[in-house]
Amino acid sequence: MAVVGVAAVGALLLASCGQSGSDGTDDASGSGSSAVGNAKKNPIVALLLPENATARYEARDKPTFEKELAKSCPTCQLRYYNAAGDAGKQLSQAESALTEGASVLVIDPVDSNAAGAAVASARRQGAKVMSYDRVIYNAGVDYAVKFDNVQQGAVGMQSLLDKLKKDGKTSGNVVMMNGDPVDSGAKPEKEGAHGAIDSSGFTVAAEYDTKGWSAANAQNQMQQAITKLGASDIDGVYAGNDGMATGVIAALKSAGVKPMPPVTGLDTQLDAIQNMVAGDLYESTYLPVETEAQIGARAAAALATGKKPSGDLLNGTVDDGAQKVPAYLLESIAVTMENMKEILIDSGYLTVDQICTADYKKACVKAGLS
Template identity: 40%
Template sequence: MNAISRRLVVGSVSVTLALTVAACGKAGDDNKSDSGNGSKTIGLLLPDTVTARYEAFDRPLITKKIQELCADCKVEYDNAAGDPAKQAQQVSSMVAKGVKVLILDAQDAVGIKSSVQAAVDKGIKVVAYDRLAQGPVSAYVSYDNTKVGVLQGQALLDAMGSAATPSSKIVMINGDDADPNAAEFKAGAHSVLDGKVTIAYEQSGLWKDSVAAQKVTAAITSVGKNNIKAVYSANDTMAGGIITALKGAGISVPVTGQDADLAAIQRILLGSQTSTVYKPAKPEAETTAEIAVALLQGKDIKTFAPTTKVSGSKDNVPSKLLDAVSITKANIKSTVIADGTYTAAQVCTPDVAEQCKAAGIQ
């Protein structure tokens, strides 16, 4: 082999090696972009694990829709498990991973403000999911929370029937004050209940069944076992604890809820809970995913967020507010069953079979 041939062979090998290294480098860069520079990575932070809907519906629906819209996108997920400080750390972690869009369901909408600002300062677009976090968020998707409270209050009055008089005493167990939605649920419920009944005891249950049970136990002592005519519960998780406490005291009165948890649907059929509010997770989750991908791709989001909501930090946030539905025993079949949220088999376990049959759910 002459010198020229040797140079050609060496050159060919060098080019081949360079291409191989480049190819390996590109594969590594793709992986890095998911967790390093984050060019195709969307973060998802949910607030707690005690509310059944988050892991059962919100997380998988958001993830699925993002992947449908952006096949090479990656979703980085974490859950605050009810700890605001932990969620702040999780935001910092998402920033370090280089996500370009962060979907945030704030555990503490006020306390998370500085974390939101820090993320935005790094060029990250923040989408407030279900709860309107303070700070410069790019969009907000939720339900009309004041209307949810109205639905709850009206459902309670309907369940009370003739017992709903201005002198009738009820107990209100509201959500966590750190959640801005809780104030809106409360305001909506008060707009219906005030003047129609007497709210004899009102406390926050912090969205926890154990805390709600403790509060109702205190209410029973304060108001009197025979004087409580109904209990407003801001969500189904708390309703479960409330009903346990009421049952222990030998009290059976109307109890509201929210989220249409499977356990709540079964309690409604069994008669221990009278109503819940159904906020279908799919439209909320999918709209959020559409906004997140649009922001990632630098597209306009007006189609997905046609209205504006003013946050607690006075930011005007492009928003999408969906409508919820009140659920009682009468419309379980035409709502959560018809929508495919739950199958009849999931709802109609052996202990609820008879009630399902009576409600036409089989």
């Protein structure tokens, strides 16, 4: 399954950048004919990302999107904004982009409800809007590119359950650390995880929604779970991302839990993979973020030049609560020590030198990485 996933990602990266179709509307922005003319010749695309606490946004999404947009639309101008987790700041950034004459807003919302105000402003100016990575609720955006969050949650939980069964367990207590409810991806991810565990024979003995997807909040919640259940009665922990998994591991270590129960995460961040090599993290779900950013940039280029994303930029729809939005949905892959080299190192996503720093040299040798 992993090999197929990587092959599919590779094929998608090599896909043609040609676009077809038109919605018959202008992407002009600003007031006055000169502003309209400039917007058509050199359309402005604004990329609005939600925060910088998660490494992927600055390190992976932004540079990949920027490179692909330059390739797909050489005349397009990129304006980049990061809201640092502040929904109000993101709305101000969207207004700034529109004031500059942006014809396309690509928004990864801090708050999926609040971001609807930015969509309304864009509509008044005749600009297009794309939901990136997270859905904007009840706003009727033009296009969405994101991961299939239900599948994403199911992948992480199923990996945990498979590990427990491999260890000879057919029942036991699992702690669930779900994401922040204001994030539109958190609810379907949670649903996917429950879909995997609810009929498995294992019990969700403690469950939390973690504000801000924060490692510190997850650590506090895990401490509560240990107090509630007892350290010896926790068989596994599902965490909605790698940062939360780090907090979970810290709480387990602080409580002197040995051996460490299997803990899962998501995002395959470098520090998470190092934790995996060290034996503290069992699984991290790999999101082909670069593919998401490339598709997003190609779709933005189409919208900026008066076209509808079509062909290999469409494979489904997303329900925003009011309507079905044309979309591209990507699948995720469970990464453990069994396939980590194949998925992450052989693909060039991470290098052995990046993983095997001084603190992890011995663990890397034991794992056969150096």
